[in-house]
Amino acid sequence: MIKKVLIANRGEIALRIHRACHEMDIKTVAVHSTADAEAKHVKLADEAVCIGPPPATDSYLNIPNIISAAEISGADAIHPGYGFLSENEKFATIVEEHEVIWIGPKPEHIRVMGDKVEAKKTAGKLGLPLVPGSDGAVREIGEAKKIGDEIGYPLIVKAASGGGGRGMKVVPEAGKLESLMKQAGSEAKSAFGDDTVYLEKFLGNPRHIEFQIFGDGKGNAIHLGERDCSLQRRHQKVLEEAPGPTITDEERTRMGDICARAMADMGYRGAGTIEFLYEDGGFYFIEMNTRLQVEHPVTEMITGLDLVREQILVAAGQPLSVTQDEVTFTGHAIECRINAEHPETFAPSPGKVVNYHAAGGMHVRVDSGLYSGYSIPPYYDSMVAKLIVYGTSRNKCIRRLRRALEEMVIDGVDTTLPLHRALLEDPDVLEGNYTIKWLEEWLERNAAASDTQ
Template identity: 75%
Template sequence: MFKKILIANRGEIALRVHRAAHDMGIKTVAVHSTADADAMHVRLADEAICIGPPSATDSYLNIPNIISAAEVAQADAIHPGYGFLSENARFAGIVEEHNIVWIGPSPDHIRQMGDKVEAKRTAAAIGLPLVPGSDGAVADAAEGIAVANKIGYPVLVKAASGGGGRGMKVVPDAASLGSLMAQAKAEAKAAFGDDTVYIEKYLSEPRHIEFQVFGDELGGAIHLGERDCSLQRRHQKMLEEAPSPALTPTQRAEMGEVVRAAVAKLKYRGAGTMEFLYEDGKFYFIEMNTRLQVEHPVTEAITGIDLVREQIRVAAGMPLSVTQDQIRFAGHAIECRINAEDPATFAPSPGRVIDYHAPGGPGVRVDSALYAGYRIPPHYDSLIAKLIVFGDDREQCRMRLKRALEEYVITGVKTTIPLHQALLDDPDFIAGDYSIKWLERWLAKRAEG
């Protein structure tokens, strides 16, 4: 087992990895920008090394500085967390070239699944159901129209290297395909340096369902059930729950076996997430995330399995700690992403935290690196806390979450806590009746008053 792990990230996920490592008796090295010198993960780690100024480009995305920090600290392994360099195949390869263990999938798998066109080809080859669409990249409007005529309008033009909704356009008819495709290609080029796009059928009211998967280097492969991540604003998740209120136990078991078998065929190592759109009882693969997800705690809550610990074990060459038939699903969990944002306008709200009090009680977990007096920097993502609540069933979980949100105190900056409080009382949410488009409509009505 490793003696020392460098955590190539910041905030709550860096703290989460630190805690898992310390639970295993492994020392940690925190890297940080000058803006994060007083961050909680820096204070708690066994060692801390500054890797650059506040800009992420010059610090958390600075590969030479991170590698140098690992060598200076004599770290055995690097855990990338999520975001930043976590799905950067080049970084993963460089880590391994320096004889440091990469706590994640192989660089080849990261590269393979990072290109969405290649990911779709791979998904088809390993038996995953796909949204009807182009076989690969679409070069021009004429080719796009031919594909769209075959699968039927509306269609979705998507950037092959994209994410977060950039380089994505809904096309209602043939007349608008040329101009919208050109816009998507231009956005993709500006955002990702790659204007490759592909086309798929546009689903009207799907849910976003993802399955947590794991593989080891000894041929082991498991799934840990699904998460419902349909509550999204501008393609960014706001609240996640497990299990999904839309699936039956039979659907869960059947689709779980499909993804488990796919992971085995892929010979995948480490944690991953198979993401699907789900509509009218059918699943359609959209992408695979080759890293730990922000919402991983809800899976931990319903399975009792520490996913970061499992990542570390697998990276050390050990087998998965459980087999598929040993996994038991129990209860219900919901995670609220709490951002330092104005709950009405979503404008970022960095600044000094004056008062901080985390909720507690049965079934309540808070993943956060906040403390009273901490100054939230303006340079990074606005996520400041994840409130995860577990209950015997969905309604008990919802009521515990309402209570926990009432207890949560963060002053000095604006947060999205009031938004989550309103959301939990909506009849559609209470019924579990929502799609990936529901939250945008709900927010629009709320803005209108």
């Protein structure tokens, strides 16, 4: 069994991993930048190693320093969390070459699913439903026009190495294809060092549905149901819930089984999420994340499974703790991502937390590294807390979440708590009547209303 885990991350996910390890009697090593010396997970870990100055490139993305920290501390495993190096094939390979256990998927699966063109090809071979589009990268405008004529407009140009909405352009008609394709390639080159793009049919107003899967790396895999992550701003998720309010039991079973079977055929190891656009009863594969997701707690709430514990067990060569027949879905859970940002302008708001009070009560969970007196550094992602609430029904979950949002206090910096409170009063959110476009349209309406007052 694993005895000591180095946590190659920061913030709430580092604290989440630390807690799971300690419940399993596993020692932890926190690596940190100089900006995170006073972080909660650093204070709680059994050991801490400074790996560099504040910029992530010099610390949390510094592979030699992280490997050195593992060697110095005697860690026999590394958990990357999410973000940073969690989906870096090179890092995973180096970890394993140093005979340290990588708590994550096999490096070759990270590589395949990290390239969106290759991922789409692989998904198709594994039987996952695809959005109509190019079979791979498209480099010539003549080829692009031919594909556009076949699949129809509007279509979307996507960067093969993209993410977060960069390198994506919606093409409304054939006459704009060439210019928008060049813009997408230029954006992708600047952001990711790769100007490769591909084409897909643009779905008008879909939902974002993702399935949580787990494999043991030996040909066995299960699914843990779906999450609806449609409430997004600039392709960044804001609120997630499980199960999806519009997904039927039949759809869950059918698509979950397809995903689990695909991962079993792939020999996938550990946690992964297969993401789909969902419109008019159809599921269309968009990408796979070969890591733990930010929103994993809502799945934990409705299944009762500790996903980080499962990651550690599988990485240590043990079987999954449950079979598919033993997985049950009970009740409803919603997660609010709370960022240190102005709730209307979304300007970052780092600084000192003067007063912090986490919401509490039955079935209320807060994942956060905040404490009163802590200074939020300006160098990293602005998410500072996740509020996750469970209820035996969606309606009860929402009522509990409203109460929890009223209790939550983060003074000294701006946060998006007021945004979440407002969302939980909107009839569309209350009824689950939203898509991936809904939140940005809602924000635009609110901003326009404020300008006229």
